[in-house]
Amino acid sequence: xxxxxxxxxxxxxxxxxxxxxxxxxxxxxxxxxxxxxxxxxxxxxxxxxxxxxxxxxxxxxxxxxxxxxxxxxxxxxxxxxxxxxxxxxxxxxxxxxxxxxxxxxxxxxxxxxxxxxxxxxxxxxxxxxxxxxxxxxxxxxxxxxxxxxx
Numbered sequence: 820x821x822x823x824x825x826x827x828x829x830x831x832x833x834x835x836x837x838x839x840x841x842x843x844x845x846x847x848x849x850x851x852x853x854x855x856x857x858x859x860x861x862x863x864x865x866x867x868x869x870x871x872x873x874x875x876x877x878x879x880x881x882x883x884x885x886x887x888x889x890x891x892x893x894x895x896x897x898x899x900x901x902x903x904x905x906x907x908x909x910x911x912x913x914x915x916x917x918x919x920x921x922x923x924x925x926x927x928x929x930x931x932x933x934x935x936x937x938x939x940x941x942x943x944x945x946x947x948x949x950x951x952x953x954x955x956x957x958x959x960x961x962x963x964x965x966x967x968x969x
Contacts, residue, residue: 826949827927830957834964
């Protein structure tokens with residue numbers, strides 16, 4: 820039976836929560852923040868917050884996969900959720916919370932893993948690789964948010 824695989828990273832960003840949330844909720848900025856293995860980012864609907872639809876490709880262990888993410892805001896200004904509509908089971912949650920005079924941002928993704936030996940390898944490799952990718956994404960968000968408040 821396939822297992823749920825989870826990967827996450829978090830970072831304190833040196834900018835106010837509202838500024839940071841505006842950055843992560845604006846799907847038109849996503850291409851600026853996503854490092855490889857993500858590419859070919861396209862906003863297909865809306866652009867900011869709930870109702871936006873954004874697609875991109877990702878090169879990963881199983882080859883290239885195209886994802887189409889629908890954005891919801893279960894807690895506007897605090898939580899943004901991107902859910903793949905192409906059946907991968909991928910859900911990415913971005914949580915933005917105040918942290919002293921700064922902002923703590925957490926990116927967590929979950930998806931249904933493979934079965935068998937491929938699943939064992941995936942559960943070991945994917946979280947570590949995605950953690951590194953999300954750490955780079957958070958560094959890019961930090962740099963952009965700080966440039967807006969400088």
